[in-house]
Amino acid sequence: GQEQxxxxxxxxxxxxxxxxFLVCPLSKRPLRYEEATNELINEExxxxxxxxxxxxxxxxxxxxxxxxxxxxxDSKQP
Amino acid sequence: VYQVFxxxxxxxxxxxxxxxxxxxxVWKDILIHKMNPSPGTLLLDVAGGTGDIAFRFINxxxxxxxxxxxxxxxxxxxxxxxxxxxxxQEDKSNSLGDSQVVVCDINREMLKVGKQKAQHLGYSExxxxxxxxxxxxxxxxxxxxVYTIAFGIRNVTRIDLALQEAYRVLKPGGRFLCLxxxxxxxxxxxxxxDLYSFQVIPVLGEVIAGDWKSYQYLVESIRQxxxxxxxxxxxEDAGFFKVDYENLNFGIVAIxxxxxx
Numbered sequence: 001g002q003e004q005x006x007x008x009x010x011x012x013x014x015x016x017x018x019x020x021f022l023v024c025p026l027s028k029r030p031l032r033y034e035e036a037t038n039e040l041i042n043e044e045x046x047x048x049x050x051x052x053x054x055x056x057x058x059x060x061x062x063x064x065x066x067x068x069x070x071x072x073x074d075s076k077q078p
Numbered sequence: 079v080y081q082v083f084x085x086x087x088x089x090x091x092x093x094x095x096x097x098x099x100x101x102x103x104v105w106k107d108i109l110i111h112k113m114n115p116s117p118g119t120l121l122l123d124v125a126g127g128t129g130d131i132a133f134r135f136i137n138x139x140x141x142x143x144x145x146x147x148x149x150x151x152x153x154x155x156x157x158x159x160x161x162x163x164x165x166x167q168e169d170k171s172n173s174l175g176d177s178q179v180v181v182c183d184i185n186r187e188m189l190k191v192g193k194q195k196a197q198h199l200g201y202s203e204x205x206x207x208x209x210x211x212x213x214x215x216x217x218x219x220x221x222x223x224v225y226t227i228a229f230g231i232r233n234v235t236r237i238d239l240a241l242q243e244a245y246r247v248l249k250p251g252g253r254f255l256c257l258x259x260x261x262x263x264x265x266x267x268x269x270x271x272d273l274y275s276f277q278v279i280p281v282l283g284e285v286i287a288g289d290w291k292s293y294q295y296l297v298e299s300i301r302q303x304x305x306x307x308x309x310x311x312x313x314e315d316a317g318f319f320k321v322d323y324e325n326l327n328f329g330i331v332a333i334x335x336x337x338x339x
Contacts, residue, residue, distance in 0.1 A: 015206035017178060022208070025216040049216075055189055057209045058216035 011038040012054030024049075025058050041066060087187035089287045090128055096282050097293075103130075105331050106228060109257045110134045112324070112333060113224055117143045117175025122222040122247060124212050124240075125230020127188025129195050132179045136201055139177040146175075178204045180222075183230075184211050213239040217247045224248075228257040232303045241316035248338045254318055260325070260332035261305035267328045275300070306332050 013035070014022075023030055024042040031040040031049070039048040040056055047063040049056060094102045109131065115121065117139050123131045154162050183189050189207045196205060210216045212227070212234050225244045234240045244254050262268040275297040283293025304312065306323050309332075313321045318336030325332050 017204075018180065018206045018208065021180065021217045021221050023216055023218045025210060025214045028218065030218075052186075053190065053193075055186070055193070055207045055209055056216075057186075059184070059209060059211050060214070062209075 011051065013038065014040075014051050014054060014056050018056065022056060022058065026060055087127070087185070087191045090188065090191070091130075093283070093286055093293075096286055097279050101327070102229075105257060105326055106130050106134055108326060109226065109228060109255060109333055110138050112335070113138075113226070113253070113255060115139050115142075115177065115224065117146065117177050119177050120221070120223045121177075121179040122182060122217065122225045123179055124182050124215075124225065124227045124244070125184070125233065126181045126226070126228060127183035127185055127192050129181060129192035129201075131226050131228050132181050132192070132205060133196070133199065133201060135179050136174065136177070136204060139174055143173060143175045174204045176204075178206075180206050180208060180217075182208045182210045182212070182215065182217075184209065213243060215243045215247055219246050220249050221247050222249060222252060224253050224255065226255045226257070229259070231256055231258055232299060237304075237312060238315065241313055241318075245317045245338055250338055252338045254313065254334075254336040254338070256309070256313075256334040257331060258309075258334070259300040259303060260309070260323075260329050262329045264328050267330075271328075271330060306334075309334055 014033070019031075019033055022040065024045065024047075027042065027045060029042060029044055031042055033039075034041050034048070037048070038051045040051065040058075041048045042063075046066045048066050049058055049063050051057065098105075113121075113135070115135060115138060119135075119139065121132075121135050123135070126132055151162065181189065181192060183192075186209055189209060193207055196202070208216065212230070213236050225248055227240070227244070231237060231240060241254075248254065262271050276294075279297050280290045280294045283296075284290040287293070303309075306325070306329065310321050310323055313334055313336045316336075317338065319339050321334065321336040323332045323334045
């Protein structure tokens with residue numbers, strides 16, 4: 001697919017070893033790496049941190065909501 | 079705006095060399111020697127954007143590792159060439175001995191400069207870069223052997239929070255190391271230092287970076303930063319034990335150290 005961004009060729013994934021240490025700065029809970037969007041996702045809070053040029057952007061201000069209902073309110077089961 | 083920030087980050091190293099007459103390199107070397115990391119150490123370097131501490135750390139563990147391997151080879155006098163060759167091969171694949179450094183900085187441009195430097199200088203293994211806030215670190219508890227913050231802590235708004243976070247992410251037995259400008263008590267040196275700081279540094283800032291104001295601010299913020307004993311108390315408040323400090327150059331900079339038990 002096409003990527004948005006400042007013209008760097010393709011999204012760089014993070015260093016694999018980093019994923020061992022990284023957690024959400026807000027909740028300190030584990031994150032899931034989503035290859036499709038090159039983001040680190042906190043499922044519980046429904047937020048995603050972007051990875052830009054291979055550098056994870058782990059400040060809360062940079063996180064976007066993932067448009068998922070928080071689990072407590074989700075009445076639809078897949 | 080993007081390019082302005084990019085150029086500040088790129089000039090950062092040049093400014094450091096000019097302002098401190100290159101002595102900042104010595105200070106950073108001393109920090110790493112004090113750390114004395116062994117291969118397998120996990121380092122978190124906070125506010126270390128352009129990579130100075132990270133690269134020194136890698137160099138240090140590499141040379142320690144090489145010494146280890148050489149000692150090992152000397153003991154292999156009685157082995158066959160084949161056996162020596164094989165053991166050398168398997169050690170060679172990990173020149174860092176599993177050491178790792180994570181560089182965390184709040185400024186993307188600094189990290190980019192650091193990453194580029196790393197590529198340029200040939201550092202790749204055992205090095206990763208994260209954009210994060212020292213007051214709210216994106217790392218799990220009890221993970222790192224050493225936490226360093228070199229010339230970064232005075233830029234943190236809530237130093238107490240940064241210290242608490244440092245404590246949290248360190249393993250039990252882990253070490254906190256802070257290299258920062260501090261207080262000169264000797265009146266003669268203090269006078270000379272003030273002269274240099276207020277007369278020379280802002281001029282350098284203007285000539286090299288086209289920015290008098292920021293460097294004047296820098297000099298003033300150094301004066302306002304807590305002195306040695308006060309910083310020591312703050313580090314103790316965060317829970318660290320065996321906290322002490324070492325003055326370098328009459329207290330122009332100090333290295334504070336503490337341990338998490």
